[in-house]
Amino acid sequence: MTATTAGHYADRLNRELLDTQNELGRNDSARVETIAAPGDLSNVPQHNADADSEGLRVRIAEEQREREKLEAIEAALLRIESGQFGLCTACQTPIDEERLDAAPWAAKCASCAREDSWTRLR
């Protein structure tokens, strides 16, 4: 991989990093609202407690995915710095550029990642 190509992925990863950080920030404030805002609802029907806790579980699961993505992006940026970017972290063979275009934070080649749950989330 040339320095230009690596730089192109570094740009994309840095943008994804910011997006994901923003997403996590929004999730944090959304959850604070849910917990802090039950007052002044006198004309609103009683909340269904089960639905509320289900919504919270979904948000926590989403946040967990965002955090995993953030870690994957940070790890990919470190691999760019160390010159290891684009090589499978499991078998060291070059990862298909098609795969990197779809997910520049991919750490493994397609065959090593086949059983990886992270790829199923995409």
Ligand SMILES: [Zn+2]
């Ligand atoms: Zn591999």
